[in-house]
Amino acid sequence: MTNPTAAMLVIGDEILSGRTRDANMHHLASELTKLGIDLEEVRFVGDTEAAIESAARALSEAYDHVFTSGGIGPTHDDITAECIARAFGAPIGIRDDARALLVAHYERTGLELNAARLRMARIPEGATLIENPVSTAPGFSLGNVHVMAGIPTIFQAMVASVLPTLTGGAPLLSQSLRVNRGEGEIADTLSQLASDFDDLSVGCYPFQLNGVFGANVVVRGTDGTRIDAAVTRLAAELAL
Amino acid sequence: MTNPTAAMLVIGDEILSGRTRDANMHHLASELTKLGIDLEEVRFVGDTEAAIESAARALSEAYDHVFTSGGIGPTHDDITAECIARAFGAPIGIRDDARALLVAHYERTGLELNAARLRMARIPEGATLIENPVSTAPGFSLGNVHVMAGIPTIFQAMVASVLPTLTGGAPLLSQSLRVNRGEGEIADTLSQLASDFDDLSVGCYPFQLNGVFGANVVVRGTDGTRIDAAVTRLAAELAL
Numbered sequence: 029m030t031n032p033t034a035a036m037l038v039i040g041d042e043i044l045s046g047r048t049r050d051a052n053m054h055h056l057a058s059e060l061t062k063l064g065i066d067l068e069e070v071r072f073v074g075d076t077e078a079a080i081e082s083a084a085r086a087l088s089e090a091y092d093h094v095f096t097s098g099g100i101g102p103t104h105d106d107i108t109a110e111c112i113a114r115a116f117g118a119p120i121g122i123r124d125d126a127r128a129l130l131v132a133h134y135e136r137t138g139l140e141l142n143a144a145r146l147r148m149a150r151i152p153e154g155a156t157l158i159e160n161p162v163s164t165a166p167g168f169s170l171g172n173v174h175v176m177a178g179i180p181t182i183f184q185a186m187v188a189s190v191l192p193t194l195t196g197g198a199p200l201l202s203q204s205l206r207v208n209r210g211e212g213e214i215a216d217t218l219s220q221l222a223s224d225f226d227d228l229s230v231g232c233y234p235f236q237l238n239g240v241f242g243a244n245v246v247v248r249g250t251d252g253t254r255i256d257a258a259v260t261r262l263a264a265e266l267a268l
Numbered sequence: 269m270t271n272p273t274a275a276m277l278v279i280g281d282e283i284l285s286g287r288t289r290d291a292n293m294h295h296l297a298s299e300l301t302k303l304g305i306d307l308e309e310v311r312f313v314g315d316t317e318a319a320i321e322s323a324a325r326a327l328s329e330a331y332d333h334v335f336t337s338g339g340i341g342p343t344h345d346d347i348t349a350e351c352i353a354r355a356f357g358a359p360i361g362i363r364d365d366a367r368a369l370l371v372a373h374y375e376r377t378g379l380e381l382n383a384a385r386l387r388m389a390r391i392p393e394g395a396t397l398i399e400n401p402v403s404t405a406p407g408f409s410l411g412n413v414h415v416m417a418g419i420p421t422i423f424q425a426m427v428a429s430v431l432p433t434l435t436g437g438a439p440l441l442s443q444s445l446r447v448n449r450g451e452g453e454i455a456d457t458l459s460q461l462a463s464d465f466d467d468l469s470v471g472c473y474p475f476q477l478n479g480v481f482g483a484n485v486v487v488r489g490t491d492g493t494r495i496d497a498a499v500t501r502l503a504a505e506l507a508l
Contacts, residue, residue: 044310046296047442057284069313071311074308142453144452145455216382233282248285
């Protein structure tokens with residue numbers, strides 16, 4: 029059995045200009061790994077209709093699930109909902125179920141549900157709402173594309189809403205060994221290990237700390253016993 | 269005059285599995301913005317030949333420059349150089365100029381230049397070396413694709429080596445206003461501003477801090493006087 033695959037599409041000029049650091053990719057990657065869904069690609073694009081539409085279509089065709097982040101708020105640069113609707117030929121407008129959520133929320137908070145805020149109820153036909161326990165305005169799933177907010181607290185809450193509805197695979201397990209030697213010295217040992225344990229993935233991630241080069245070796249797979257065996261052998265060979 | 273465009277390709281399973289947070293995208297984005305090169309897309313792919321090759325080709329065709337990060341070390345999972353060579357039909361092997369750099373470096377440090385380390389001298393025919401003042405093993409530029417290391421200190425040093433060789437455009441200037449109101453309250457004002465200053469980009473980046481919603485409004489463009497005018501008007505309209 030192979031695991032379901034996923035891609036992520038992060039939308040926003042502010043990240044590509046270096047103004048903001050994205051935090052959502054790392055969160056989603058960790059959550060998907062726990063669930064046994066393999067995140068195989070992430071794309072970042074700006075607030076541009078053509079870029080959002082073509083990336084959404086390409087990723088939707090290539091992977092089992094696509095998760096988007098950003099561009100579903102009330103301002104003029106929030107164009108994700110329209111772009112996703114257009115990418116998949118779905119009509120879009122203010123939907124009653126989403127409007128009802130906003131009406132109740134703004135009544136509760138005493139703020140005005142103005143035209144800008146009402147834009148957050150634009151949901152494509154046929155989409156399922158994704159619950160937003162932080163600030164109410166929902167995300168949505170249209171086909172295999174899950175459209176979520178960019179603010180990290182809201183993104184995380186929406187991920188927690190949508191992931192339990194998906195079927196995962198075998199969770200990816202891993203063990204790491206920290207080696208205080210340059211990776212050039214352990215490359216042959218690792219290469220032999222990777223070929224003897226070809227059901228596992230053996231990654232070597234070099235670091236430089238206080239002028240010293242070292243490497244973290246990470247062995248990943250779905251069979252914990254095999255990972256144990258590989259890491260035990262590696263530690264013995266490197267005499268750690 | 270429009271600015272040159274760029275894309276970035278980040279290579280490595282460790283980021284997609286959530287094990288590591290990428291730091292190189294944010295660095296490159298900031299440096300390109302200063303130079304007046306517009307970063308329009310970033311893709312993250314795993315250590316997979318097909319994914320690296322097809323992303324490199326697609327980005328090379330679509331943008332003026334492509335910057336890659338990761339996968340050029342000495343271990344078995346470092347396959348970027350081969351993939352880039354194959355993507356553009358260039359032969360690849362140990363190149364004398366790169367080997368000479370490594371020979372001198374390992375003589376200096378007293379470490380052994382073994383077969384694994386010598387792999388770091390594999391450079392495609394026709395490529396120009398990118399200097400690595402941190403650990404010597406060079407990156408390379410093949411056509412419009414600039415291939416660099418993933419370790420952040422080395423990546424940053426290589427970026428500093430290669431950017432001065434590129435022709436930039438008009439540096440992107442920006443000013444921000446922090447607004448302690450939900451973006452739904454200022455959306456109409458921003459939308460009108462964006463349409464009156466259509467030579468600038470007006471972005472609204474909501475945040476949530478201690479339970480309060482606010483927004484940073486960022487006005488970007490290449491004409492500082494126009495940005496001043498837009499921000500002054502916005503501050504007056506919002507009575508900041």
